[in-house]
Amino acid sequence: MRLAKPVEIFDRDAEWAELTRFATDVRPGATLGVVSGRRRQGKTLLLYELAKATRGFYFGATEATPAESLRRLGEALGRYAGSPGPVQLSDWQHAVDALLALGKERAVTVVIDEFPYLARTSRDLPSIIQHALTPGRPERTGSRTRLLLCGSALSFMGGLLAGSAPLRGRAGLELPIAPLNYRAAAEFWGIGDPRLAVQVFAIVGGTPAYRREYVQDDAPEGPDDFDDWVMRAVLNPARPLFREARYLLAEDPDLRDTALYHSVLAAVAEGSATRGGIAGFIGRKATDLQHPLTVLEDAGLLVREPDPLRSGRSRYRIAEPLITFYQALMRPAWTALEQRRGADVWRRSQQRYASAVLGPGFEELVRQWTLRFVAPETLGGIAAEVQAAVLTDPASRTSQELDLVALGELPAGDGPRPLLALGEAKWGRTLGRSDLERLVRARDLLRGRPGLDLDHTRLLLASAAGFTDELRQLAVNRPDVVLVDAARLYSGE
Template sequence: MGLTKPTGIFDRDYEWAELARFAADERPGATLGVVSGRRRQGKTFLLYELARATGGFYFGATEATPAESLRRLGEALGQHTSAPGPLHLPDWSSAVDALLALGRARPTTVVLDEFPYLARASRDLPSILQHALTPGRPERVESRTRLLLCGSALSFMGGLLAGSAPLRGRAGLELPVPPLDYRTAAMFWGLSDPLLAAQVFAIVGGTPAYRREYVQDDAPDGPADFDDWVVRAILNPARPLFREARYLLAEDPDLRDTALYHSVLAAVAEGNGTRGGIASYIGRKATDLQHPLTVLEDAGLLVRDPDPLRSGRSRYRISEPLITFYQAIMRPAWTALEQRRGADVWRRSQRRFGSAVLGPAFEETVRQWTLRFAVPETFGGVVAEASAGVLTDPSTRTSHELDLVAIGEPPVGDGARPLLGIGEAKWGRVLGRPDLGRLERARQLLAAREGFEADAARLLLASGEGFTDELRQVAAGRPDVILVDPERLYFGE
């Protein structure tokens, strides 16, 4: 029987099951696991509860010198083992052996949380762990310590097991803890109205901590309360969420030139997703952006989506909704917000909120629905990739921006990949027959191209405002036309 998940942990069934399996492994020999994820996702809570449920050892590191960290670890080990006093740990080799010794009698969970703090202060710590976990080493063979390293610095944690890193090949678990998806986030916030849930998700995303500590459990009390909630919970200088987007950049040690990174994020929030567009917005050469874009990607704040219809082209998008909201709404009006004029700022920001925040968030939600929640029958196959794309019409020399390009699994052997669907997603506009006509033309163009089998591609139209009666009548008689409203996004297939 598996380890029962504590009632205080919302969702995270998959993550808990993987951690419980790792912790309960009865095989001889110490093992290593790596847990990563952006801040505020509940990693610490998960691991602390795991250690408590298994009678294991949890240590949360802080920014400190190696000597202070070793002293704190020795004190914690002394308390855990009921020793008469702190354990003396002269160096990290001794400390790691002491952690392995905890698992001599039985499988024992050992958590080193905020591991990047320790490793940055003691650069040789990953190599020390590599040596300690060498197969055949007596201290490892005689131990069943289940050592979990956890951290929020994604670039650092991602590099622990990559390439020629010392710990590559040593870990038996590599577990990312992502934000909650949009449907789970709606349940977490207690929102049953799909329009309201979409608006809230466009601002705070799926970060669990933003529901509890950061707004003191203040959720919108229905659609009519949404505007007041934004003013009192997000645009209020007295609430922790007010400065959170700034702290997300300041807390990552790899993000040193914060002014440049804020400018890059502002460019993307303004709709400049290409490298050239970002460079033009911030007044830099495109060649100068390689480093900041890579750093923001590694930090988990930017995502680069390749364009499936144009080889070698890609677009960037911000992965954290709160940062998009901050860059689009809060940063331009920061002085007024600090003067507690949030209600005025919000009244003036309605159109901008719809175009720069809600619109892009709705498009990405439609893509996530396509990947995660739509049944295979909806698109006539299993969707393997869903992204945006740009299609050029050579006859008119115009471009079609497709909010959805749904591609099926690669065929066995040679052959073109099936293009299962293309789509348009608009939050603030009623879609009608002309919108379907544009998709029909795009499908004709794609069917004539090599590389995809597009003749049977479904045509998806998604809207937050609804559809004309004419379009609904057309869709009722055509299985290749898919209409998606917020109700279907949140509750349908």
């Protein structure tokens, strides 16, 4: 059974399809699903509308004692069932059985939003749910409750089904709700100009809530309005977006040493992307960073990306563009910004914005385009892995940074893996023949490397500033050269 997606929900077609498939499963037996994602991605709207569309039960947990949470849940169950008073729930075992009992007559969606609030004060709750869903238990077999646990604390939600966790093996759905991709975000913001879309995405990313409540529906009217929009919507202490980057760290209970985590994120925003570079930036030993880096990864704020050309090496990238913008521009000038001198801060931060925010942001969009949107014939295959990399030139004993290395799918046998593309991506610089020759040199250095097939490797050059006439002419006669401008990122394959 398919349910029409409510008009209030933008995009999220795949997520809605998975949720409705889970909720409308008519087979006997209660089932469990887990939905996770950072705050402000639209999880609550999705699940509330799902419960509404299926005549299900929705309960939003809050920070409270177990007794208060049980009382609130009993009151909500009473209202849902049309009882004259609340359902009396003596403990969580009784509460979970009451939720399973909702599905005795039909498949019923039961949503427990912000589940970590309940589980942190009642640590045995996951085990109680595990027991309730034990195969063969009458309360489970006689129920068709479709229980969905949702939470924004990614480290906690990720641990629910991991390793030896009680609920491992019990869930039939594990659905992450990610930010909107850059193309969907441009549509959501109503931005048709590709360069402007890149500039806005480099600050606010794809978090839906930042488009509505956080800026009061204020979007740039065009390229000429961008600077004014930054000052009135992002650098304005009266707007909620102004302090949002700070709250993203403060609201996660696993991020206890916020000073250390801010310093780690600042290091990455400044370009220190390796563990050693981060350690040097913040004045710690590299061995001391294992825990904070892991915590930031688990919280969904940092992404560790392996270098595809150097085994055992990896680089870190901030997952939320707003945090990069905050660390690079706002945090160093926080006092001036609080004093409403945002115009001065923005005027003197243009170079920093271009180098620390817009440049890296554009590079990541090019990698996302290569991974998600490019037509297979453009690269001669489907990209399975797209990362930045560092290549060592033994002749000159120098290292060459590559903004993009696209690897194809792993071969079925022991054959070499296709290297689909090597790329250069620059926001504010016109690319020319010398940039192409640099990629040709990189490709030559990789020829003969074990495990890589370079027979059809493309050379991808991406620039929002454009390309020289010479490079455009060269590309016409060379099928191995791919030119990507901002317009192609948003509309071309």
